[in-house]
Amino acid sequence: MRIDIENLSVDIAGARLVADATVRVGSGQVVGLVGPNGSGKSTLLRCAYRALRPSAGAVLLGGDDLHAMSPREGARRLAALPQESSSEFDFTVSEVVAMGRMPHQSATGRASDGDARACAAALARVSAGHLAGRGFLTLSGGEKQRVLIARALAQQPRILILDEPTNHLDIAQQLEVLALLRADAETPHHGNAATDAAAQVAATGATEPAAPGATEPTAIGATEAAAMGATRAAATGATKATGSRTTEAAETAATEAAAAGAPAGLTVLTALHDLNLAALHCDLLYVIAHGRIAASGAPHDVLTPELLADIFQVRAHRVRHPESGALQLLFDRLPRPPAPRASPNAARLASTTPTAPAAPTH
């Protein structure tokens, strides 16, 4: 199922944090959102998983407006891993992962054997099965992150949005998690019994109250959206250029699979700080700077030395991985431009400007 973020703007406290951003992710694509600190990645993603209502624009899941559909319906299609999780409750790991099944359960919230199997499988996929009985609060940062990824996987979403999924993970775990997302994107979705049963459950609309301000109700029993959809998608995966640096060369295998009638896999939109991981694992990248999409396209086309100097203020060298040939980047600090020299007038003024009297010393 594709997700289209169309002309999205976010205004908070009189400041425009995201401006007219369009991000399109085709079914079964892995798309990265990259940008400097404070550029608007999390704000954009929070709108995409319904933690924040945009000031303008729309988020479409399979063509349907996320912010117009019931929270339960949205939660069946899309799951999210926020950057900061509010799941700091004193639950066991099993209970945290089981929260991911809530959108598929009846109003009584009774877990089925299928739910238990989905949770166990999700924990196993992030190598965290041994943590099942542990208290969530006793885990290390990396262990918590893996458990929260397991919770998102247990939801068996069609679309997964992740805000810095590699936070706290060591390099091996980072590679594991991104490979896992890639594998799910390439695995056709066929639904399952739990999904089909859940689709029969009447939408009870059990939501959390919206926080004052911009926050909307998200999913059932958790502040982050949990999601699932039951329909197969066959989408175009089209991604439009947004500037001179952009390309449409990355109309990917998902497009061909869709055209061939094959059901697409998981659709992934993820913020990533590590540009090498982004280059290795993403079909497409969107670059955001000052709340605006500055470039988009295939990693090789987007991650140019010029863009990296302009947007990230680093000097980048592009090299090839000696075995795989994949694009990798080596970085140096870009020398800061010299501070502007004070004019002679300013110096003269400074020398004649009376200074404050010195504080008395005792």
Ligand SMILES: Nc1ncnc2c1ncn2[C@@H]1O[C@H](COP(=O)(O)OP(=O)(O)OP(=O)(O)O)[C@@H](O)[C@H]1O
């Ligand atoms: N609720 C808010 N009120 C005021 N300013 C906000 C709010 N939320 C975010 N901002 C500001 O909006 C800008 C974008 O924040 P955002 O968290 O989206 O950036 P980011 O690209 O995810 O950054 P990072 O890479 O550091 O996580 C920042 O300057 C941030 O301080």
